[in-house]
Amino acid sequence: MSELRHISRREFLKRTGQAGGGLVLALTFTPGCGRAGPGPAGINAASVAPNVYVNVRSDGIVEIICHRSEMGQGIRTCLPQIIADEMDADWDRIELLQALGDAKYGDQNTDGSTSIRNQFDLLRNAGATAREMLIAAAAAEWGVPAEECSAREHAVHHEGSGKSADFGELVDAAAKLEAPTEAPFKSREDYRYIGKSMDTIDGFAFTTGQAIYGIDTVLPDMLYASIERCPASGGTVVSFDDAKARAVPGVVDVIKLPDPTSPLLFNLLGGVAVLASNTWAAQVGREALQVEWDLGANGKHESATYREALVKSATSAGKPVLTRGDTAAAFKAAKSLHEAVYYAPYLSQAPMEPPAAIARITEDGGCEAWACTQNPQAAQDTVATTLGIDKEMVKVHVTLLGGGFGRKSKPDFIAEAAWLAKQTGRPVKVTWTREDDIRHGYFHSVSAQYLKAGLDADGNTTSLLHRSCFPSIMSTFDPGATGPGGFELDLGLIDNPYDIANLQIETADAKAHLRIGWLRSVCNVFHAFALCGFVDELAHVAGEDPRDHLLKMLGKPRQVDPADDGANYTNYGLPLENHPIDIARIAAVVEKVADMAKWGRALPDGHGLGIAVHRSFLSIVGSVAEVSVDKSGKLVVHDIWTVVDAGTVINPDRVTSQMEGAAIFGMSIALHGEITAKDGAVVQGNYDSYPVVRMSEAPDAIHVHIMESTAPPGGVGEPGVPPVAPAIVNAYFAATGKRVRELPLRKAGLT
Amino acid sequence: MAIELTINGQAVSLDVDPNMPLLWAIRDLAGLTGTKFGCGKALCGACNVHLDGQVMRSCVIPVSAAVGRKVTTIEGLTADGNHPVQVAWRELNVAQCGYCQSGQIMSAVALLERNPKPTDDDIDAAMSGNICRCGTYTRIRQAIHKVAEGQS
Numbered sequence: 057m058s059e060l061r062h063i064s065r066r067e068f069l070k071r072t073g074q075a076g077g078g079l080v081l082a083l084t085f086t087p088g089c090g091r092a093g094p095g096p097a098g099i100n101a102a103s104v105a106p107n108v109y110v111n112v113r114s115d116g117i118v119e120i121i122c123h124r125s126e127m128g129q130g131i132r133t134c135l136p137q138i139i140a141d142e143m144d145a146d147w148d149r150i151e152l153l154q155a156l157g158d159a160k161y162g163d164q165n166t167d168g169s170t171s172i173r174n175q176f177d178l179l180r181n182a183g184a185t186a187r188e189m190l191i192a193a194a195a196a197e198w199g200v201p202a203e204e205c206s207a208r209e210h211a212v213h214h215e216g217s218g219k220s221a222d223f224g225e226l227v228d229a230a231a232k233l234e235a236p237t238e239a240p241f242k243s244r245e246d247y248r249y250i251g252k253s254m255d256t257i258d259g260f261a262f263t264t265g266q267a268i269y270g271i272d273t274v275l276p277d278m279l280y281a282s283i284e285r286c287p288a289s290g291g292t293v294v295s296f297d298d299a300k301a302r303a304v305p306g307v308v309d310v311i312k313l314p315d316p317t318s319p320l321l322f323n324l325l326g327g328v329a330v331l332a333s334n335t336w337a338a339q340v341g342r343e344a345l346q347v348e349w350d351l352g353a354n355g356k357h358e359s360a361t362y363r364e365a366l367v368k369s370a371t372s373a374g375k376p377v378l379t380r381g382d383t384a385a386a387f388k389a390a391k392s393l394h395e396a397v398y399y400a401p402y403l404s405q406a407p408m409e410p411p412a413a414i415a416r417i418t419e420d421g422g423c424e425a426w427a428c429t430q431n432p433q434a435a436q437d438t439v440a441t442t443l444g445i446d447k448e449m450v451k452v453h454v455t456l457l458g459g460g461f462g463r464k465s466k467p468d469f470i471a472e473a474a475w476l477a478k479q480t481g482r483p484v485k486v487t488w489t490r491e492d493d494i495r496h497g498y499f500h501s502v503s504a505q506y507l508k509a510g511l512d513a514d515g516n517t518t519s520l521l522h523r524s525c526f527p528s529i530m531s532t533f534d535p536g537a538t539g540p541g542g543f544e545l546d547l548g549l550i551d552n553p554y555d556i557a558n559l560q561i562e563t564a565d566a567k568a569h570l571r572i573g574w575l576r577s578v579c580n581v582f583h584a585f586a587l588c589g590f591v592d593e594l595a596h597v598a599g600e601d602p603r604d605h606l607l608k609m610l611g612k613p614r615q616v617d618p619a620d621d622g623a624n625y626t627n628y629g630l631p632l633e634n635h636p637i638d639i640a641r642i643a644a645v646v647e648k649v650a651d652m653a654k655w656g657r658a659l660p661d662g663h664g665l666g667i668a669v670h671r672s673f674l675s676i677v678g679s680v681a682e683v684s685v686d687k688s689g690k691l692v693v694h695d696i697w698t699v700v701d702a703g704t705v706i707n708p709d710r711v712t713s714q715m716e717g718a719a720i721f722g723m724s725i726a727l728h729g730e731i732t733a734k735d736g737a738v739v740q741g742n743y744d745s746y747p748v749v750r751m752s753e754a755p756d757a758i759h760v761h762i763m764e765s766t767a768p769p770g771g772v773g774e775p776g777v778p779p780v781a782p783a784i785v786n787a788y789f790a791a792t793g794k795r796v797r798e799l800p801l802r803k804a805g806l807t
Numbered sequence: 808m809a810i811e812l813t814i815n816g817q818a819v820s821l822d823v824d825p826n827m828p829l830l831w832a833i834r835d836l837a838g839l840t841g842t843k844f845g846c847g848k849a850l851c852g853a854c855n856v857h858l859d860g861q862v863m864r865s866c867v868i869p870v871s872a873a874v875g876r877k878v879t880t881i882e883g884l885t886a887d888g889n890h891p892v893q894v895a896w897r898e899l900n901v902a903q904c905g906y907c908q909s910g911q912i913m914s915a916v917a918l919l920e921r922n923p924k925p926t927d928d929d930i931d932a933a934m935s936g937n938i939c940r941c942g943t944y945t946r947i948r949q950a951i952h953k954v955a956e957g958q959s
Contacts, residue, residue, distance in 0.1 A: 264881065
């Protein structure tokens with residue numbers, strides 16, 4: 057991976073547009089010209105950078121800087137599509153560089169499906185301002201009004217005179233200008249790349265072993281580390297015997313890490329590190345360690361008893377977070393009542409590449425790290441805190457990520473490498489084993505939910521109570537956090553889209569005993585599982601077709617604002633005016649996905665169709681699953697149909713691939729995923745005890761349709777996941793008449 | 808002790824514990840990082856290489872077992888990166904994060920060498936040792952069929 061060429065302080069740096077977003081114009085000079093100091097602006101400029109995301113070289117190559125992390129979602133293809141389109145740059149004349157962690161790029165935290173939905177305008181502006189700068193440069197050179205010039209196919213053209221100049225030829229002239237901070241965007245009909253399925257930019261590297269991930273970086277004189285951590289979250293080392301570990305050939309040192317302190321945040325998790333001349337020696341040495349632990353406050357955490365407590369809380373009076381009408385009165389007036397408890401376990405992200413990072417201490421006392429991080433600025437912060445240095449002294453190179461799914465938003469493993477580098481005075485690579493990853497991660501929360509509905513004589517749902525109970529992600533940051541709160545309520549709980557006259561949504565307390573973090577689509581996973589499953593239950597209670605009933609429950613076209621019912625809803629950080637909870641769009645997705653699956657058709661014996669729809673991260677995804685159950689009880693998922701309304705899409709093939717991947721990820725959650733704890737420790741450890749879907753279980757086909765839309769873009773990486781598990785559970789009911797309210801299905805003996 | 812290996816057609820001498828898994832010898836000592844670590848227990852296939860043309864999980868094979876045999880890693884599959892399987896992978900944009908794809912490709916190449924016209928069931932049987940957490944399975948199936956059709 058290329059290291060981004062950094063613009064040194066010696067080089068000409070001119071700040072423009074302080075109020076307009078702080079875009080920086082910087083000139084880099086050819087070697088020999090720039091070394092002695094800046095020459096006069098515009099002389100022999102080797103390149104011109106209209107902003108931090110674009111650098112136009114005099115050889116005509118447009119360098120585009122990707123400040124977001126690539127973990128399979130395709131941002132390294134989609135980001136240059138947007139910038140190159142607005143610039144009218146040729147696709148085969150761009151070079152993509154990966155940005156370091158640096159606040160000058162704005163938000164680099166690649167999670168929450170935010171790259172496009174939050175930064176589409178930022179990226180368009182980066183391309184548009186570069187284009188306008190080159191146009192202005194050409195106009196100045198030719199002595200014609202800029203309004204008479206236009207950019208097309210990597211060149212600026214003047215129609216009147218017939219003059220044209222390649223972008224590279226305009227670098228010198230552009231270097232004399234200040235870059236604009238804002239520029240008009242192209243019209244949608246003029247897009248060359250936006251909306252096109254451009255091939256994955258890293259495709260060759262991916263298929264030839266040349267792609268470099270966090271685990272792959274190598275530095276001279278590097279030590280390889282493997283760390284034994286306390287089985288219970290937050291526990292500490294009482295004593296350890298490293299004699300056998302040190303006797304392992306290749307082992308260089310054994311070092312105890314500082315004990316963890318509360319809150320755990322992204323900081324060091326403690327333990328004992330074995331450092332060696334290769335990864336294997338470090339792992340063998342680590343196995344030879346003998347460590348006595350103080351398991352600490354979480355040492356008695358045990359999943360079965362914890363589950364009882366969660367269910368008890370979920371079925372007891374809770375804290376209202378949304379109130380519409382009078383649910384209690386409506387329950388009394390109802391013709392019939394229906395209630396259910398849904399339970400879903402802890403999950404691990406388990407990306408194929410486990411957490412891995414390398415760090416070295418620089419001559420000036422700073423730190424340089426290479427890591428598979430979703431959040432390089434948080435990595436800077438955490439390393440700086442760990443080493444007691446300024447954030448500016450921490451340089452974080454972002455490698456490719458071998459999957460992220462939320463795990464790699466947390467830079468704890470980078471802090472480990474940095475701290476060990478500081479202790480040893482040598483570069484250190486920390487590679488988590490799969491067992492480390494599954495036992496010591498930041499877990500998707502375990503949850504219990506209680507739902508109760510009142511129906512009238514016609515089978516209409518007139519009242520609904522939904523109470524959600526789970527240990528909060530906030531507990532990782534605030535040990536006093538006692539249960540769901542803040543943004544977690546926005547994730548499929550208080551944004552309930554259904555047209556129910558009396559709606560009460562509540563939360564209940566739950567203390568955390570593991571590090572809780574986020575996993576692809578976060579709380580939407582279990583909220584959609586329960587709500588979409590329960591809505592399907594109500595269809596059968598009412599004796600109605602699940603699709604028709606779902607549309608009836610959604611009700612008339614309208615826009616829903618949870619604030620109307622007293623909820624504090626933040627809509628994924630963007631205004632509801634631009635990204636409404638739009639019932640017409642949700643219903644259109646339901647109708648389309650049902651049509652694709654030929655809903656209502658005759659099915660073979662033992663087969664069933666299930667449907668679910670869920671809006672998350674500002675996009676709507678509907679899924680239908682066709683399953684069968686054979687005489688032995690084995691469940692097979694034959695096909696999955698997915699329809700996504702993500703507003704404007706940049707690369708339909710990458711959106712399709714995300715929906716395909718989400719179907720498999722959702723299947724893993726539905727069929728297999730379960731983390732449990734005993735004596736404070738996670739029981740599972742590898743892909744045998746924590747299975748994920750394999751090729752043999754993959755559906756025959758995953759059929760994806762993207763709704764045509766000119767609405768602002770929604771998220772793509774996460775929204776495909778939530779409807780998958782409920783669609784499968786609902787299909788299982790259709791096939792067997794048996795309702796499953798607990799994940800994974802493996803526990804019911806179905807896989 | 809010195810272990811003499813032939814990796815991607817080149818003789819390599821590694822000063823290594825003979826019990827070290829081939830994976831770590833390839834990655835940490837031979838410096839070829841295209842072969843990936845995923846589980847360390849022969850569960851995921853990210854570490855798949857060819858030993859005399861047979862798919863092997865390098866994370867559990869001691870390096871000593873590779874002596875006298877031809878080790879082929881993803882880097883050595885072709886000189887130009889244009890093996891029909893690699894080409895099909897790119898044409899269908901199979902990879903998402905890409906991390907498991909070295910192992911997937913090594914498995915697919917071996918499958919097609921012994922069974923040029925695999926059915927879906929053949930593919931499922933041959934490829935189920937390779938986990939892809941991104942969920943690219945349906946495209947992998949398509950890509951293998953595409954190669955098989957191209958060979959007809």
